Amino acid sequence: MQSFGCRLYRVDPAGAVELLIDLDTGPASSCPNLAFGRTLGGWDPYKLYVSTYGDLVELDVGVPGRPR
Numbered sequence: 001m002q003s004f005g006c007r008l009y010r011v012d013p014a015g016a017v018e019l020l021i022d023l024d025t026g027p028a029s030s031c032p033n034l035a036f037g038r039t040l041g042g043w044d045p046y047k048l049y050v051s052t053y054g055d056l057v058e059l060d061v062g063v064p065g066r067p068r
Contacts, residue, residue, distance in 0.1 A: 006031035006052065010061065021059055023052060036065025 006023035008031075023031060034050045037043030045064040050057040 006050070008034070008048070008050065008059070020061065021050065021057065023050075023057070038065070 006021070008020045010018045010020050012018075031050050031052055034048055037045050037047050037049060039045050043049065044058075044060075046060060046062060048059045048061050048065075050059060
């Protein structure tokens, strides 16, 4: 499996598409993992955490992740 680029989009219920983050350039151009915070250890459930091969990006999406 190969991963090229890293773009995350929000799609609302009406179908409108919004680009949230574009990490398609530089050494952090792949996003091998992402997850919502789960409140444990200070990880905010309203934020999406996106890992790249060189960084961790915190993205406020305004809605909580699925409860566990």
